[in-house]
Amino acid sequence: MAHDLDAELQQTAQVVEQNLSMGDRVAEPRPIDHLAGFRSKRAAIAAAEDLEAAGYRIDGMRRRLLTVWVEFSKETAVDHASAAAFTREVVGILDRHDGAYDGWGGFVRTGEPEAAPEV
Numbered sequence: 001m002a003h004d005l006d007a008e009l010q011q012t013a014q015v016v017e018q019n020l021s022m023g024d025r026v027a028e029p030r031p032i033d034h035l036a037g038f039r040s041k042r043a044a045i046a047a048a049e050d051l052e053a054a055g056y057r058i059d060g061m062r063r064r065l066l067t068v069w070v071e072f073s074k075e076t077a078v079d080h081a082s083a084a085a086f087t088r089e090v091v092g093i094l095d096r097h098d099g100a101y102d103g104w105g106g107f108v109r110t111g112e113p114e115a116a117p118e119v
Contacts, residue, residue, distance in 0.1 A: 005091055008101065012087045015104070016080050023110040026079040030109060032086070033059070034074075035102040036094050037067040044068040047097035054089060070099075080107065 019026055036058070040042040041063070048058045051072050060071040078083055086104070094101050 003093065005088065008087055008091050011103065013080060013094050016083050016102060019078060019108055022108050023040075024078070024108040025110070027077050028109050029075050029077050030106050031073050031109055032078065032104050034063040034072050034090060034104045036070050036072070037102060038070065039067070041068050043097045043099065044070050046059040047093060047099050048072070050093045050096065051090075054093065056082075056090075067100075069102075078101045 016026060038047065038048065041061075044061055048061065048070050051070075052058060056074045058070065059073050060069075062069050062071075067096045074086065076086055083104075090104075091101060093099075
């Protein structure tokens with residue numbers, strides 16, 4: 001099932017704006033979790049291999065009813081440019097394997113940046 005990339009990018013932009021409204025320091029990298037569903041285990045495994053090749057970590061694979069869900073993550077910033085880039089990348093991979101993207105999320109980082117530990 002091909003995704004409507006424009007709709008996915010619009011949803012990503014809305015998430016970034018929501019994060020910004022909460023004072024998120026969106027330029028700071030953090031672990032971002034993603035979820036995708038597949039009709040077959042074969043497709044899920046193939047997509048997971050492509051996601052790993054693109055630098056994503058596969059965090060889990062589970063069958064629920066007729067869908068195989070793949071949880072994956074990557075450390076990245078969530079500013080508009082970074083979030084749009086990973087959305088394009090993920091959607092491209094999922095489209096090759098007939099996957100359904102359920103979106104992304106991660107912790108909001110507010111307040112002052114943490115100081116680096118002294119060595």
